Amino acid sequence: MALINFLKPKNQLEEGGRSAALVQRDEGEPEKKCPNCHKDIPLSRLWANRLVCPCGYHFRMRARQRIKMLVDKDSFHELFAGMKAGNPLNFPGYRDKVENVRAASGEEEAVVCGTAQIGKQDICLFVMDASFMMGSMGSAVGEKITSLFEYALEHRLPVIGFTVSGGARMQEGLLSLMQMAKTSAAVKRHSDAGLLYLAVLTDPTTGGVTASFAMEADIILAEPGATVGFAGARVIEQTTKKSLPKGFQKSEFVLEHGFIDAIVSRVVQRKYLAELIKMHNGG
Amino acid sequence: MSLIPYNRVKLARDSERPTGLDYIRHIFKGFIEFHGDRRFADDHALIGGVARLNGNPVTVIAIEKGHTAKERTYRNFGAAHPEGYRKALRLMKQAEKFGRPVICFVDTSGAYCGIGAEERGQGQAIAENLMKMSTLCVPIISILIGEGGSGGALALAVADRVWMLQNAVYSVISPEGCASILWKDSSKAEMAAARLKLTAEDAKSLGVIERILSEDDIGKKEFYERIRALLAQELVELSQDLDLVGKRYERFRRIGVDAVNKE
Numbered sequence: 001m002a003l004i005n006f007l008k009p010k011n012q013l014e015e016g017g018r019s020a021a022l023v024q025r026d027e028g029e030p031e032k033k034c035p036n037c038h039k040d041i042p043l044s045r046l047w048a049n050r051l052v053c054p055c056g057y058h059f060r061m062r063a064r065q066r067i068k069m070l071v072d073k074d075s076f077h078e079l080f081a082g083m084k085a086g087n088p089l090n091f092p093g094y095r096d097k098v099e100n101v102r103a104a105s106g107e108e109e110a111v112v113c114g115t116a117q118i119g120k121q122d123i124c125l126f127v128m129d130a131s132f133m134m135g136s137m138g139s140a141v142g143e144k145i146t147s148l149f150e151y152a153l154e155h156r157l158p159v160i161g162f163t164v165s166g167g168a169r170m171q172e173g174l175l176s177l178m179q180m181a182k183t184s185a186a187v188k189r190h191s192d193a194g195l196l197y198l199a200v201l202t203d204p205t206t207g208g209v210t211a212s213f214a215m216e217a218d219i220i221l222a223e224p225g226a227t228v229g230f231a232g233a234r235v236i237e238q239t240t241k242k243s244l245p246k247g248f249q250k251s252e253f254v255l256e257h258g259f260i261d262a263i264v265s266r267v268v269q270r271k272y273l274a275e276l277i278k279m280h281n282g283g
Numbered sequence: 284m285s286l287i288p289y290n291r292v293k294l295a296r297d298s299e300r301p302t303g304l305d306y307i308r309h310i311f312k313g314f315i316e317f318h319g320d321r322r323f324a325d326d327h328a329l330i331g332g333v334a335r336l337n338g339n340p341v342t343v344i345a346i347e348k349g350h351t352a353k354e355r356t357y358r359n360f361g362a363a364h365p366e367g368y369r370k371a372l373r374l375m376k377q378a379e380k381f382g383r384p385v386i387c388f389v390d391t392s393g394a395y396c397g398i399g400a401e402e403r404g405q406g407q408a409i410a411e412n413l414m415k416m417s418t419l420c421v422p423i424i425s426i427l428i429g430e431g432g433s434g435g436a437l438a439l440a441v442a443d444r445v446w447m448l449q450n451a452v453y454s455v456i457s458p459e460g461c462a463s464i465l466w467k468d469s470s471k472a473e474m475a476a477a478r479l480k481l482t483a484e485d486a487k488s489l490g491v492i493e494r495i496l497s498e499d500d501i502g503k504k505e506f507y508e509r510i511r512a513l514l515a516q517e518l519v520e521l522s523q524d525l526d527l528v529g530k531r532y533e534r535f536r537r538i539g540v541d542a543v544n545k546e
Contacts, residue, residue: 082546088489088539089480139539146536168433168455170464173479174491177433177455178538181441184410185417185532192418208455210406211394211434216414230406230434231396235460240397249401259404 032059036225050266058223058266060203063112063129066162070270071116071125078114080147085109085140085172094171097133105131109140110165113148115157119274121281124152127162128209137209138169142179145213149186149197158196158277163214167207180212187216196280198273201228201251201260219276220260221269222251228260286450289476292458294450295429296392298355301502303330303345303388306428309507310514311336311343317377319370323403326367328359328395331374333383337515342378344371344439345388348429361430362395365408368438372412379421384518387425387439392457394435409438416441417535418528422521424514426496427451427483443521443531446494446513447483448501453491454481490538 031040036057046052050069051059061069067076087095102108110132116125126148128135145161152159168176190197199217201210204227211230214220222228229249237244247253251263264272286294294300307314311334318325331344348361355361371387378385394405416423423442431440431453447453456464458476463469486492494513500506521527 082544084544084546086542086544088542089478091478139542140544142539143543170456170461170479172539172542173455173481174453174486174489175539175542177437177453178491178535180409180434181413181417181437182535182538184413185441185535188414188417189532191414208434211409211438212413213410215404215407215410229401230394230409231401236396236398236401242398244398248398257402257404259407 034059052266056224056265058203058225060130060164061266062131063107063127063162066127067112067114067116067125069266070273071118071123072120075117076114076125077116078112079151080113080144081108083109083140083144083147085138085169087171088139088175089171089173091171091173097171101131101133105129107132109144110135110137111141111144113144115151118160118270118277121274121277122155122157123277124148124155124157124159125161126159128164130164130204133169134166135164135209136166136169137176137179138172139175139179141169142176142182145183146179146186149183149190152195153186153190153193156193156195158198158280159190160198160200160273160277161213161217162200162202163205163209164202165205165207165209165214167209177208180208183213184216187213191216191218196277198276200264200269200273202226204228206230206232215259221262221264221272222254222260224251224263224265226251228254287473287477288452288479288482289458289473291450291482292430292452292472292476295452298348298350300429302349302361303347303390303428305502306388306426306507306510307334307343307345309504310511311341314343317374320366320373322366322369324364324366326359326364326370327357328361328363328391329367329371331371336386336511336518339518340381340383341518342374342383342385343388344374344385346391346436346439348390359395361391362393363391363435364395364397364400365403365405368394368405368408368412371439372408372415375412375416375419375423379419382421384422384424384522385419385442386514387423387442389425389427389431389436389439390429390451391432391435392430393432394438406434409434412438413441417531420528422518422524422527423531424517424521426510427453427492432457441531441535443527443534444494444517445492446496447486447492448496449483449498451483452476452481453483453486454479
């Protein structure tokens, strides 16, 4: 089913949070099991609801699916598509790994950048993709995001960014670490020019991406149930030998601790973001 | 130097090695420590304040590991919480207000990983430092004196000049962490250390640092005098630079550019 054939999306969270939605089943239609409510949901139904289960669970979404769902029809123009990881440290196995991931994911890198319109307003957009080495940030990801903020500064455009990342890409060593400083400096220049940056943190946003551009937006939103943190939960458990509090590092937990502005269901993101952009464009 | 990279890591972690406070005491005069982030607490792993370098006031910030078991526990083994990074940021803003250069000594296995650190926004604290340091209007020099562990080290090293001790290491992840992720075996840390290119020579050839400081006389009077002279000389140059912030941007902007294939 094409993504643009949306039915009027329904989301049970918006209707009072009941998870008892009746699921219509066609004979033989492919289904996907929801890890939250354990029901088998027909794929067509999931797609119509932007990969959100009737129970509210947000499945992971590919970068290009997200872009299609989010921006005005045919308005996306990709930028910096030719920037790809090399193997600067000659890290054994890295080149093969990247080639395999490219073949499997159909993407050249872990982030897709470009310009688009949302509610007829011009924006710059970056969307990370978990299926490319868990959205890890190496030199190419850093270069693409930096270049996007520089482009947005030059054209005086707001930036909307969707993050998903396991952190810095260790196969590029120190060069990956330095991308945190490089992207942060570009975000700062864009910010100092009075321009808006909106981040939407999706599952999972961790490590070096959390400790740089994910946490540097003017307005930081997150999807429900997304893991958002710096250190990995397993590492924390092993290091501190303490059991973690309930809901630790989930977006609801991070909201309670004051580090994000709001949790926004994917079903209403398009309208929500368009309105926020509009409010910063003089109403 | 014939030390394999993992032996450098061990040396960088050695508790006998001079710590942040040793450098502060021997290089500067009249250090006055300032405590607290004004938000939550005073982090003992990260210290800072004002001191004089050849008579001129500077802001000094250091991660302190301690030497003895008792000291190391008190200093949380040099792993700062968000309040440590926020204290550093407060002192850097203060330095900017009063036109003092900032000198940082970095020595950490990484920002502390724990429940409280996450609850108080470790990622946000580091991110804020990276952003603010990129446009701070006074010279910043950072010296990696031992371990340069990932984001927790970088949060004090967005500087105009970054120097490393000959046996210090600077890495995106600990060799043990890398080995455990890639090969599910932390005992392969030696192999990971070699592959991560974390030595001072590697960092220099990657364009991440400007200078390697010899350790031949580490801890001796001449050692600290040499660093003092280098700092003083570099600060003269930096304080005359009218495009300090622009050059700092370019310094980081070009890192990794050659590592990207462009079509």
